[in-house]
Amino acid sequence: MGHPLLARKRTQGGKRWLSGTGRDIHGGEAMNLADSALAPWLAPCPQGTGRPPVLSLGTMNFGGRTPATEAHRIVHRALERGILFFDTANAYGNGESERILGQALRGRRAQVGIATKAGFARVQGKPEGLSAPVVERALEQSLERLGTDHVDLFYLHQPDPATPIEETLGAVERLLRAGKARHWGVSNFAAWQLLELDTLCDARGMPRPAVSQVLYNLVVRQIEMEYLPFARRYPVHTTVYNPLAGGVLTGRYVRGAAPPRGSRLVTNRMYQGRYGSDRLLEQVEALQAVATAEGMTLVEMAYAWLLGRPGVDSLLVGPGSVEHLDAALAAQARPLSPDTLARLDELHQAFLGTDARYAR
Template structure:
């Protein structure tokens, strides 16, 4: 049962209590690439010591190397596997140069491949990594239902989906009496807040746990990057067109400079402001940390535990309203 896991996968219909900080998830996207296997295992061990027991990976991360590292760690100590929630994903990789997709055949194959790399009997949370518009969602749900019936996965979730797409899946799941998606992983941080528009209201209404990724905007909110400077070698932005296009823009640096001013006046680091704001953001049930080192992990955990002064949050929210401009949203 999903409720038996050491990390809750569903949000209450009333949402997370305002005074309760969001839970933390350990992301492993760079395990085996920017982060060596040795360093990755040190991060995993320290995360467990700090109480971070939900570990997130994907078949697309470093061609499956991340899954192998996570699985090896989960099996490294007696009883450790039972303390962890291991999540992986399908649908974002490429096969023979083409998108992997979410056909029934591919989802079933990919799950077996992930189980093999992880060296585990069951995946706690199996995500649909991104929408596959070429495959009817009914076909994908057929695959998930089979995986649930065969106890190869314990729960399923979605990543990078719109609210209407998830509602469609919920309705179809209800009709076939299969479990609904338990969790959604979405992009959200103090710079990019589109989830505020309708996602959080939707997730609260349907009891869907929301975990958010890119809390530091790929590192832009770490305080290490400045406008006009060269991209640091080995950083998340190094040779990464997706992240460069998303964050390394003049508009984003304008926002970072404004937030830096607020952080300076509050006598906290920009990184601390970004994490603390997110940890108490309404609707955020958990935050996916993506540390490259043990030190970065410890900084993130500590920053998420610190309360943010109400007046600082108010200034940030007022700033966000200016970023939105004067356009009126279509729904009221």
């Protein structure tokens, strides 16, 4: 039986393309992409169409900062508001996020898309990596926690320099052929790594990565230098995470003051390294002034900015409460003015300093 979603095909004329009725990797007939409710997740939005990014629900906080009861409320509100795609990982809450998400979606599996990831969970203090046994075992365990026989999208959570990528691709291909993952993607991979994957996948005759998940927000804009130009030349669905910079763009943190107890800048070493600097908090103060002048909250402006960015096909929102989800959804109705967009670019350049874009 072929899966109703469309398998990614090879490049033609230097560009990616999706066949409307071609045969998928399972050997069956694939449904036309336009007939799928998850179509926006399988093809990048052509430049200049004006289509806003698709929102999906991130569940990294489920089972940790967000208890199960509130997580269920968030999932159900997302469904009410038309969000059809849900993103989790085996690393989130040591698998508890997957378990909670599966419970919250019980009875609705056929109407939604689920993505999970492998390669970032900690084993004896180190990432589990992307060896073939790890990848295949990780997805099997994820399926059990989610209470489903397949995921719609399976990500490699981060590159693993210790494992030959050909070995990892072999595992991914077996999972696709077994129907346990309908599509696959990558998270935190560089542009050159994506191009390498495309080449290797073409040589193997297997589908290329359908989706690439990258970090992007008002204070971390590195993907504008090389990744986004790459994605324009070799279109791939780009979904972005960390829209509020781990809470920094909520105004929660104050320059010169100790972070709130229990916050990520206290408890999470990765977030400390990513966002824990007075220089960055100074930039947030300047952004807050722009938001105030626009008559918006900083949160609304952060979401509205991403929703208007070219090259962003979908946006992961990871709310800790129903109210946070509602705030993200409200930003869809409030695009930023050209003057505000120009001011945000000016601020970014000022805090970036000398930017030798050719030196990359």
